[in-house]
Amino acid sequence: MDLNTLVFGGMAVISLAVFLFLGRFKASKSQTERDDRIDWSTRQFSLWKIALYSLGAVLGLVLLTRLI
16 A cells, blocks of 8 residues: 555545544534524425536536637
């Protein structure tokens, strides 16, 4: 193994350990039971719009890189 593998592998293991450690804690009642919570059951944007905007952005980047 080279040094690059050890460094980034170590960072991944440490990140996972921190994530699992912090995942044990639950939010307080004042955070979970608010009046201005986001309603996640309704969609703000349609999936078709998101797909079309993404396709347009990718095509724009491809065209931009072809011109340069």
